[in-house]
Amino acid sequence: MPETTQQTTFSRAFQIQMRVVSALLRRELIALSGKKGIGFLLMLVEPLIFVSAICVFFYLTRRTVGNVPVVAFAMSGYCVMWGCRFQMMKMMNVVAANRSLLYHRYVKIFDLMLGRSILQICSTSISFLMFAPIIYIGLVDFPVKPYLVVFSWLAVLWYGWSLGLITSSIYGLVKMGEKICIVIMVLHIWITGAFMMVEWLPPDYRGYYLLFPMVHATEMMRDGLFGNRVTAHYSVLYMVCANMVLTYLGLVLVRKLSQRGAMDDSD
Amino acid sequence: MNDIAKITKSDVNVPLPGGKRKKNRSRVSPSFLQKMIAYARGHKLFMVMVVVPSALSVLYFGLIESDIYVSECRFVVRQPERKNLSSLGSLLQNIGISSVREEAFTVREYVLSRDALKIIDENLNLRKAFGSSKVDIINRFDPLGIDDSFEALYKYFLGQVTVDVDLTSSIATLTAKAYAPNDAFNINEGLLFMSEGLINKLNDRARKDMLSIALKDVEDAEAEAKNRAMALSIYQDKEILFDPAQQSTMQLQQVDRLQTELIAVRGQIAQYREFAAASSQIRALEKRASELRKEINAEMAKVAGGSESMSQKLIEYERLKLDREFSEQKLAAALTSLEQARAEVQRQQLYLERIVMPNTPDSAIYPRRFLNILAAFGMLFIVYGVVKILLIGVLEHHE
Numbered sequence: 001m002p003e004t005t006q007q008t009t010f011s012r013a014f015q016i017q018m019r020v021v022s023a024l025l026r027r028e029l030i031a032l033s034g035k036k037g038i039g040f041l042l043m044l045v046e047p048l049i050f051v052s053a054i055c056v057f058f059y060l061t062r063r064t065v066g067n068v069p070v071v072a073f074a075m076s077g078y079c080v081m082w083g084c085r086f087q088m089m090k091m092m093n094v095v096a097a098n099r100s101l102l103y104h105r106y107v108k109i110f111d112l113m114l115g116r117s118i119l120q121i122c123s124t125s126i127s128f129l130m131f132a133p134i135i136y137i138g139l140v141d142f143p144v145k146p147y148l149v150v151f152s153w154l155a156v157l158w159y160g161w162s163l164g165l166i167t168s169s170i171y172g173l174v175k176m177g178e179k180i181c182i183v184i185m186v187l188h189i190w191i192t193g194a195f196m197m198v199e200w201l202p203p204d205y206r207g208y209y210l211l212f213p214m215v216h217a218t219e220m221m222r223d224g225l226f227g228n229r230v231t232a233h234y235s236v237l238y239m240v241c242a243n244m245v246l247t248y249l250g251l252v253l254v255r256k257l258s259q260r261g262a263m264d265d266s267d
Numbered sequence: 268m269n270d271i272a273k274i275t276k277s278d279v280n281v282p283l284p285g286g287k288r289k290k291n292r293s294r295v296s297p298s299f300l301q302k303m304i305a306y307a308r309g310h311k312l313f314m315v316m317v318v319v320p321s322a323l324s325v326l327y328f329g330l331i332e333s334d335i336y337v338s339e340c341r342f343v344v345r346q347p348e349r350k351n352l353s354s355l356g357s358l359l360q361n362i363g364i365s366s367v368r369e370e371a372f373t374v375r376e377y378v379l380s381r382d383a384l385k386i387i388d389e390n391l392n393l394r395k396a397f398g399s400s401k402v403d404i405i406n407r408f409d410p411l412g413i414d415d416s417f418e419a420l421y422k423y424f425l426g427q428v429t430v431d432v433d434l435t436s437s438i439a440t441l442t443a444k445a446y447a448p449n450d451a452f453n454i455n456e457g458l459l460f461m462s463e464g465l466i467n468k469l470n471d472r473a474r475k476d477m478l479s480i481a482l483k484d485v486e487d488a489e490a491e492a493k494n495r496a497m498a499l500s501i502y503q504d505k506e507i508l509f510d511p512a513q514q515s516t517m518q519l520q521q522v523d524r525l526q527t528e529l530i531a532v533r534g535q536i537a538q539y540r541e542f543a544a545a546s547s548q549i550r551a552l553e554k555r556a557s558e559l560r561k562e563i564n565a566e567m568a569k570v571a572g573g574s575e576s577m578s579q580k581l582i583e584y585e586r587l588k589l590d591r592e593f594s595e596q597k598l599a600a601a602l603t604s605l606e607q608a609r610a611e612v613q614r615q616q617l618y619l620e621r622i623v624m625p626n627t628p629d630s631a632i633y634p635r636r637f638l639n640i641l642a643a644f645g646m647l648f649i650v651y652g653v654v655k656i657l658l659i660g661v662l663e664h665h666e
């Protein structure tokens with residue numbers, strides 16, 4: 001680490017960071033499309049393929065869950081699930097893959113993560129926009145409360161970003177990091193509330209299930225999509241607080257990783 | 268926070284709370300207040316993001332926020348016939364589709380409806396209870412006096428009343444929150460009472476629907492039976508006959524007697540002819556015999572043959588009697604099915620049983636002041652930490 005120079009103002013530093021992040025973003029895009037001609041496109045539609053395959057599967061097996069069309073139900077659940085998991089998956093090895101870039105003075109570990117996560121947010125959001133054609137062809141009614149759907153999606157992205165920071169730091173910090181990350185990701189199949197609604201659980205157990213922040217997001221999205229047709233249980237305050245705590249945790253871990261990286265360089 | 272402090276010291280010179288101790292050691296003289304002000308100047312972000320909001324939260328949660336009283340009751344909606352279908356296992360088997368405990372859910376939907384609120388509001392004046400100036404301004408209904416519409420009240424009401432139905436035991440728990448113990452109790456009791464009314468109404472309607480057909484059948488059968496019985500008695504009255512079978516028996520006995528007499532008379536005539544052919548008795552006896560024969564013929568005609576005979580009457584009589592018997596059987600059948608319908612209604616009758624009566628709370632269990640303050644502290648520190656790290660992250664990009 002070079003010695004600190006206090007002359008840099010905050011706005012100047014911010015400008016530099018934005019420049020770094022946008023350069024990283026462009027670099028990622030070029031790297032992806034350069035490798036395989038349609039790599040970039042493939043990356044964007046990767047979650048979309050997942051979600052639509054699942055939708056087709058559910059559409060062919062069952063038409064409704066309770067009084068809700070199954071496609072919408074599956075979409076809402078899987079979008080949340082993949083919204084979280086894809087960010088974790090893709091951000092996991094970002095530091096290891098771009099280690100050489102850290103020799104540039106301006107490029108920080110956090111910038112690498114930020115660039116990668118922005119790309120991921122775009123690609124998962126495109127799969128989320130699958131709702132639009134499905135609504136258009138009439139498989140799903142227009143959301144009862146569209147704002148709730150949007151808010152919950154933002155919460156999902158936030159959560160995924162925090163978890164991405166955490167997993168990518170763990171990946172770099174701990175020897176068993178990769179294994180731990182995989183465990184966390186598999187766990188997220190179950191703790192995002194993709195397959196069921198809280199209402200279906202006995203009231204005694206609902207509280208435990210609602211400890212997972214993404215269950216709130218899924219419930220909120222379903223409340224937005226279906227309105228009175230389902231009974232949703234969620235607390236926006238809890239979700240936001242949990243996300244905040246996870247973000248803090250993630251940022252602290254990233255700091256740890258940066259320090260460690262600095263030490264490694266000096267060694 | 269330790270982490271941040273460490274990072275800060277090593278990377279960038281942004282003042283942090285951790286740096287305070289050093290200053291205190293080096294300079295001893297300034298007063299406590301001066302030190303505080305100096306500290307605040309040095310840590311503007313910390314002051315704005317943590318200290319000030321914490322102070323506000325202590326003020327609000329500790330002093331301003333009103334006591335909330337909670338009244339709770341438990342009830343179960345029962346139907347003798349219905350079996351308990353729900354356990355977690357069967358629930359997971361047919362996810363979401365099973366609509367068990369629908370009666371309890373009916374009550375829940377009713378309690379949380381505008382209908383229920385309307386009646387409760389008419390009786391208890393909820394706008395006054397929730398919107399009084401004793402309630403703190405954040406929890407108060409319509410604090411600014413902008414929107415006291417029914418819809419706003421309904422939205423507020425949904426935050427105050429909860430009904431939870433346990434799927435395994437089907438016991439419903441109704442809780443009402445209010446800012447005075449009596450209000451909480453009254454709302455709870457009122458809602459429970461109205462729920463009972465709803466269940467009774469549902470029962471009445473079901474009973475009416477199920478019994479109306481059976482009742483109509485019985486009425487029809489009854490009227491028909493009456494008509495048949497009436498027709499028979501009118502016929503009996505008209506033809507002056509009580510019991511045609513018995514009456515014809517009597518008449519046949521008469522004929523029998525006459526015939527016996529006739530035979531006796533004939534015997535006598537034969538005797539006279541044998542032994543006293545010139546006797547004048549013969550003529551008298553012959554006369555008697557012919558009279559008897561005539562009499563017998565007349566009597567026989569009454570029993571059978573001829574338009575006025577007993578057998579003719581009997582045909583009509585038997586027809587009417589058969590009609591009456593049929594209609595009586597029909598009535599009996601209708602009455603049986605009515606009885607069955609009654610039993611069915613009885614079996615499908617819903618009961619709202621109060622397990623736990625609504626209580627009048629004697630102390631406020633909400634808000635959890637200390638926990639709220641603690642949570643606010645925690646969250647403020649976390650938010651501060653996040654912002655701080657992000658800022659440091661930006662500042663690392665120095666030239």
